[in-house]
Amino acid sequence: MEKNAAPKRSHRLVPKDNRNTVGENQVDNFKMRCEQVSVFYDNGATKAINSVSLDIGDNEVIAMIGPSGCGKSTFIRCLNRMNDTIEGCKVDGRIYLDGKNIYDKDVDVVPLRARVGMVFQKPNPFPKSIFDNVAYAPRIHGLVTNKSETEELVEKSLVRAGLWNEVKDRLNQPGTGLSGGQQQRLCIARTIAVNPEVILMDEPCSALDPIATAIIEELIEELRQEYSIAIVTHSMQQASRISQRTAYFHLGDLIEIGPTEQIFLNPLHQLTQDYITGRFG
Numbered sequence: 026m027e028k029n030a031a032p033k034r035s036h037r038l039v040p041k042d043n044r045n046t047v048g049e050n051q052v053d054n055f056k057m058r059c060e061q062v063s064v065f066y067d068n069g070a071t072k073a074i075n076s077v078s079l080d081i082g083d084n085e086v087i088a089m090i091g092p093s094g095c096g097k098s099t100f101i102r103c104l105n106r107m108n109d110t111i112e113g114c115k116v117d118g119r120i121y122l123d124g125k126n127i128y129d130k131d132v133d134v135v136p137l138r139a140r141v142g143m144v145f146q147k148p149n150p151f152p153k154s155i156f157d158n159v160a161y162a163p164r165i166h167g168l169v170t171n172k173s174e175t176e177e178l179v180e181k182s183l184v185r186a187g188l189w190n191e192v193k194d195r196l197n198q199p200g201t202g203l204s205g206g207q208q209q210r211l212c213i214a215r216t217i218a219v220n221p222e223v224i225l226m227d228e229p230c231s232a233l234d235p236i237a238t239a240i241i242e243e244l245i246e247e248l249r250q251e252y253s254i255a256i257v258t259h260s261m262q263q264a265s266r267i268s269q270r271t272a273y274f275h276l277g278d279l280i281e282i283g284p285t286e287q288i289f290l291n292p293l294h295q296l297t298q299d300y301i302t303g304r305f306g
């Protein structure tokens with residue numbers, strides 16, 4: 026597409042007042058399947074997500090976009106039950122990970138959050154050494170039993186997060202002493218150290234400069250070869266650079282979902298079109 030050219034349109038757009046999801050919300054090779062997920066805050070007084078159904082595919086990056094307050098973070102927090110930690114928050118619907126509903130009563134959230142890891146907006150290393158930041162969770166989950174196994178896993182995770190060369194000579198220094206971009210890669214190393222299947226990222230670059238952002242984006246593309254990644258981003262450029270599919274949310278509704286290129290070049294819904302052309306957001 027020519028720079029600044031208007032998206033081409035070969036169809037009538039679905040009107041704004043129609044809040045049914047348009048586009049293909051399911052994929053054949055899904056890792057997670059969400060069915061009619063609704064989320065309420067304040068003991069049911071506020072509905073933040075309204076019956077959202079979508080799949081997270083194997084080895085894909087799916088971007089969640091939409092105006093502030095539309096429910097992107099609330100939605101991805103459902104995928105590893107992080108909303109359980111918020112008092113008065115209730116989640117309805119079903120979310121399957123490899124065929125098992127993660128909201129079933131017999132699901133233990135500790136191993137679930139290892140399988141579905143999360144990287145937050147603000148890098149949040151533990152107040153520990155770089156080494157212990159990465160070693161902490163594998164030790165707790167019993168993935169390592171001795172020093173050499175731990176060293177091997179820490180190195181492997183830091184290599185995969187693209188941080189090893191920068192920190193290998195100062196592993197005993199505090200993680201909090203790294204730059205913001207390095208801290209975020211440390212948090213990614215910490216997440217992948219427990220061998221997750223899905224990685225959730227909630228605006229992982231919003232606190233970073235453009236160079237650190239570019240490094241994380243390259244890393245996300247590499248990680249996709251091994252994991253499924255769901256990322257919330259405010260940056261439409263970022264969504265179009267790194268994701269294969271995009272989900273557009275508006276006031277708690279999933280308005281449109283589909284291949285990223287289609288969402289940005291040829292959206293089906295008027296609300297998506299308004300958002301990507303900067304009419305609100």
Ligand SMILES: Nc1ncnc2c1ncn2[C@@H]1O[C@H](COP(=O)(O)OP(=O)(O)OP(=O)(O)O)[C@@H](O)[C@H]1O
Nearest residue numbers: 066067071073092093094095096097098099100111
């Ligand atoms: N802990 C909470 N308690 C009550 N309401 C909440 C809570 N967290 C979010 N909300 C509300 O739920 C709605 C969705 O918020 P959410 O943070 O998920 O949106 P978002 O799209 O991620 O926003 P942003 O892009 O600004 O981060 C908003 O109306 C918000 O005020």
